[in-house]
Amino acid sequence: MLAPRKPALSVRAVGSAYWPTRRCAGVALGALLLAYDSPLQAADVPAPSVTPPASTSNLSGATINFAPNDPPGEWHSQARDAANSRYSPLDQINTGNVGKLRIAWTFSDGTLHGHEAAPLVVGDTMYVVTPFPGIAYALDLSKPGAFIKWTFKPNPSPLAIGKACCDTVTRGIVYADGKLIYNLLDDHTVAVDAKTGKEVWRIKMDNLETGATMTMAPLIVSNKVFVGNSGGEFGVQGWIAALDVDTGKELWRAYSTGSDKRALIGPDFKPFYSWMKGQDLGISTWPQGMWKHGGAAVWGWISYDPGTNLIYYGTSNPSPRVPTQRPGNNLWSSTIFARDADTGMARWAYQTTPHDEWDYDAVNESLLMDLPIHGQVRKVLVHFDRNAYAYTIDRTTGEVLIATPFAYLNWSTGFDARTGKPIVNKEKEPKPGVKLENICPTDLGGKDWQPAAASPRSGLVYAGIFNICMDLTDHEAGYIASTPYDGMDAQRHAAPGGNLGEFMAWNPATGKKVWSIKEQFMTMSGALATAGDVVFYGTADGWFRAVDARRGKVLWSQKLGSGVIGQPMTYLGPDHRQYIAIYSGIGGVTTLVDSSMSGFPAQGGTLYVFSIDGDSIGNGSGMLTTGSSSTATPTNSIQGKP
Amino acid sequence: MLMRNVQPGIIALSVMLCACSHSEGGSSAGPPATGLPSAGEIVAVPMGHIAGVTDSAAMARSIPNPYQGNAQAVAAGKSLYIKMNCAGCHAYNAKGNMGPDLTDTYWRYGGLPVQIYQSIHDGRAQGMPAWGAALPPQEIWKLVAYIQSLGGTYSVDGTPRSGQRAELIAPELGSQRDDGAAWVPSAEAQPDEAPATAEAPAAPMSYPGEPPSPVPTSTPAVTPPAAAGVRSPPPASPLPATPSP
Numbered sequence: 001m002l003a004p005r006k007p008a009l010s011v012r013a014v015g016s017a018y019w020p021t022r023r024c025a026g027v028a029l030g031a032l033l034l035a036y037d038s039p040l041q042a043a044d045v046p047a048p049s050v051t052p053p054a055s056t057s058n059l060s061g062a063t064i065n066f067a068p069n070d071p072p073g074e075w076h077s078q079a080r081d082a083a084n085s086r087y088s089p090l091d092q093i094n095t096g097n098v099g100k101l102r103i104a105w106t107f108s109d110g111t112l113h114g115h116e117a118a119p120l121v122v123g124d125t126m127y128v129v130t131p132f133p134g135i136a137y138a139l140d141l142s143k144p145g146a147f148i149k150w151t152f153k154p155n156p157s158p159l160a161i162g163k164a165c166c167d168t169v170t171r172g173i174v175y176a177d178g179k180l181i182y183n184l185l186d187d188h189t190v191a192v193d194a195k196t197g198k199e200v201w202r203i204k205m206d207n208l209e210t211g212a213t214m215t216m217a218p219l220i221v222s223n224k225v226f227v228g229n230s231g232g233e234f235g236v237q238g239w240i241a242a243l244d245v246d247t248g249k250e251l252w253r254a255y256s257t258g259s260d261k262r263a264l265i266g267p268d269f270k271p272f273y274s275w276m277k278g279q280d281l282g283i284s285t286w287p288q289g290m291w292k293h294g295g296a297a298v299w300g301w302i303s304y305d306p307g308t309n310l311i312y313y314g315t316s317n318p319s320p321r322v323p324t325q326r327p328g329n330n331l332w333s334s335t336i337f338a339r340d341a342d343t344g345m346a347r348w349a350y351q352t353t354p355h356d357e358w359d360y361d362a363v364n365e366s367l368l369m370d371l372p373i374h375g376q377v378r379k380v381l382v383h384f385d386r387n388a389y390a391y392t393i394d395r396t397t398g399e400v401l402i403a404t405p406f407a408y409l410n411w412s413t414g415f416d417a418r419t420g421k422p423i424v425n426k427e428k429e430p431k432p433g434v435k436l437e438n439i440c441p442t443d444l445g446g447k448d449w450q451p452a453a454a455s456p457r458s459g460l461v462y463a464g465i466f467n468i469c470m471d472l473t474d475h476e477a478g479y480i481a482s483t484p485y486d487g488m489d490a491q492r493h494a495a496p497g498g499n500l501g502e503f504m505a506w507n508p509a510t511g512k513k514v515w516s517i518k519e520q521f522m523t524m525s526g527a528l529a530t531a532g533d534v535v536f537y538g539t540a541d542g543w544f545r546a547v548d549a550r551r552g553k554v555l556w557s558q559k560l561g562s563g564v565i566g567q568p569m570t571y572l573g574p575d576h577r578q579y580i581a582i583y584s585g586i587g588g589v590t591t592l593v594d595s596s597m598s599g600f601p602a603q604g605g606t607l608y609v610f611s612i613d614g615d616s617i618g619n620g621s622g623m624l625t626t627g628s629s630s631t632a633t634p635t636n637s638i639q640g641k642p
Numbered sequence: 643m644l645m646r647n648v649q650p651g652i653i654a655l656s657v658m659l660c661a662c663s664h665s666e667g668g669s670s671a672g673p674p675a676t677g678l679p680s681a682g683e684i685v686a687v688p689m690g691h692i693a694g695v696t697d698s699a700a701m702a703r704s705i706p707n708p709y710q711g712n713a714q715a716v717a718a719g720k721s722l723y724i725k726m727n728c729a730g731c732h733a734y735n736a737k738g739n740m741g742p743d744l745t746d747t748y749w750r751y752g753g754l755p756v757q758i759y760q761s762i763h764d765g766r767a768q769g770m771p772a773w774g775a776a777l778p779p780q781e782i783w784k785l786v787a788y789i790q791s792l793g794g795t796y797s798v799d800g801t802p803r804s805g806q807r808a809e810l811i812a813p814e815l816g817s818q819r820d821d822g823a824a825w826v827p828s829a830e831a832q833p834d835e836a837p838a839t840a841e842a843p844a845a846p847m848s849y850p851g852e853p854p855s856p857v858p859t860s861t862p863a864v865t866p867p868a869a870a871g872v873r874s875p876p877p878a879s880p881l882p883a884t885p886s887p
Binding site for chain 2: 158159160161162163164165233473475477478480482483484485486487489592
């Protein structure tokens with residue numbers, strides 16, 4: 001009964017490392033089912049003190065620092081913690097009972113377009129933010145049906161709509177110190193009082209006329225909020241900045257191209273590989289002056305390690321996207337940076353795709369873990385790059401420890417561990433005016449922004465990835481402010497296998513896939529991992545699934561109103577019941593690939609919240625809190641009749 | 643704005659004058675703009691329906707694209723479409739991405755040639771840049787010709803296209819359409835001296851890699867022509883021929 005019924009889906013175990021033996025797996029699962037067979041009762045669900053399912057080995061030996069260690073039932077930032085784990089310690093919902101998930105309540109936010117953000121839960125309140133025009137809602141979870149406490153309408157400029165390369169999305173909101181902070185598409189960062197819904201401050205961070213927008217989710221560390229811009233398709237100047245949480249005052253800003261001074265590169269900057277050492281490489285690795293419109297925007301995720309006080313983030317593709325116009329490595333585009341959180345000064349950098357030719361941004365999330373590698377525990381970051389290599393990198397030095405493909409690729413023939421550079425396949429280098437067929441992955445990457453999740457129980461990392469290739473024709477592009485500085489004409493199609501999407505479990509200590517689930521449509525939702533050993537993800541055609549974290553078996557699926565490209569999260573309600581929440585609302589770049597396929601859903605904008613048996617505060621009989629005012633005569637009354 | 647204070651009848655009159663001046667004239671400008679609608683009559687076409695009038699589209703229909711169906715102009719327009727980065731938003735196949743699909747029959751701001759001209763010339767509030775200061779009118783008309791060649795635009799003769807809702811109004815409602823012959827230039831009145839097209843191999847197309855000031859930041863204020871007191875027009879004077887390198 002728990003098996004999925006969708007024919008397009010197939011589960012495949014990769015390798016056999018994840019379970020010692022099949023028999024062992026069966027025994028463990030049986031025990032697990034026994035432990036959780038009795039349905040949790042609605043009214044008196046205990047706090048999450050249930051003994052976790054009989055644990056088996058941590059397959060990678062990974063440990064994770066979950067700072068800032070928010071209350072277990074809450075969710076204060078898009079990734080829940082600064083390590084970007086997207087892991088919840090809640091385990092009421094687990095492999096034994098997840099099949100009983102039912103809709104508890106839903107919330108339509110009144111907007112369409114890509115819904116890529118996760119809701120937050122702080123205390124008894126849920127906070128959500130919509131795609132453009134960036135409306136924020138506070139929902140009272142202690143009231144039946146999640147009563148709207150307040151609505152904040154920031155009214156950004158509609159001129160921003162046409163400047164957003166990849167739909168008018170936001171990747172979410174962050175909470176700290178009584179404030180909600182997020183970015184508006186029209187280049188403002190705004191802080192809202194979480195209690196009242198009143199604006200506290202709003203700061204203009206960039207100029208819309210250059211094509212810059214803001215879509216990323218900020219990260220807060222103590223009194224600083226980190227934000228960055230979007231616009232790698234418009235020839236913007238990419239940057240990351242730290243603002244004071246209380247006032248919005250800019251504390252530092254580091255540009256991604258230009259002089260070392262602009263890039264906040266100083267004496268402490270020690271990249272691991274020699275080809276990233278030198279003065280003002282953000283100028284000299286470009287043709288004359290082209291760094292000024294070099295892109296390298298900062299629209300992805302930021303991680304923070306309290307141990308080293310470093311933040312980690314990636315920069316976007318270089319502009320224009322036509323590589324023949326910009327010979328050179330084009331630093332610091334497609335680069336992972338480590339920076340001092342207080343000063344912004346760079347500590348190290350690693351360019352994942354030197355002289356990017358296919359739009360392989362490095363903005364995807366870096367998950368911070370400590371991993372035993374070759375017998376030694378290393379402080380690492382795990383990063384699934386758009387270029388389809390999965391990296392395990394020493395986060396103190398920038399040394400690549402492991403780089404192996406996680407998705408189908410043919411732009412590169414291998415990885416040179418000595419130089420830290422992927423080896424480029426000369427046959428897949430585009431030339432203007434020449435149609436080049438079957439380059440894999442596409443400009444959307446082997447994986448896009450959709451963030452992975454990690455579990456300290458399984459030691460694995462879980463991610464939605466892509467299986468897509470493109471036929472590419474480049475056209476030389478001229479820079480005209482306020483228009484795209486682009487030039488890529490890509491036609492996208494499925495890679496070998498025919499499926500566009502895949503959800504996988506990855507062992508970051510070995511660089512190997514443990515299991516994967518193929519999906520007909522794109523898997524561009526975030527992932528959620530929980531202490532119940534269940535992981536969650538969604539598909540572009542609107543399925544939301546729960547999977548056994550260790551075996552990759554789909555335990556539950558629900559079709560939602562629109563496609564799922566949001567980020568699932570989980571929280572403990574005021575009733576001490578565990579809920580799972582996910583936005584449904586297709587958009588983003590899925591329309592570039594799947595929209596011509598039959599079955600591609602219409603737009604939407606609804607939050608779905610699930611619980612075991614769909615129970616929630618006020619649900620079921622007796623929930624009506626007002627008396628009946630019916631004046632109908634007894635014969636017409638529906639009272640007491642079906 | 644102004645419309646609020648003006649009698650509908652006066653608007654109608656001014657519209658008629660405007661349309662007539664075009665249909666009778668066709669002599670407004672010298673080469674290469676021969677046959678091009680004047681800036682005044684283009685800006686006189688309102689974006690919305692005209693209050694008090696039930697045939698608002700007639701005015702827009704009265705201004706055809708002088709380059710319509712001209713193969714060389716279509717080719718030049720396609721070249722401009724790529725070089726001016728239109729394809730970056732509307733896609734190389736014009737089926738839309740950041741910007742709307744230009745091949746379907748849905749037009750947020752109108753699908754008649756002059757309405758598309760206006761959208762390119764003036765820009766639109768959801769991100770479409772204004773090209774009136776960067777491209778001369780004939781180049782914008784060539785872009786319009788290319789977009790018309792894609793098949794999704796509306797026809798000036800009022801023929802409904804597949805997917806386009808007919809705007810015919812029942813005669814018994816007393817539509818101005820019925821007696822509005824003067825509004826819609828007859829076929830003969832269309833400028834049959836459509837501009838020679840081989841000329842002007844679109845100088846503005848070569849746009850170099852360096853960024854400097856392609857577009858003046860402000861346009862000079864121009865007094866609206868009396869007959870077109872519907873909106874403030876952009877400059878009627880010659881526009882910069884090319885975005886300066």
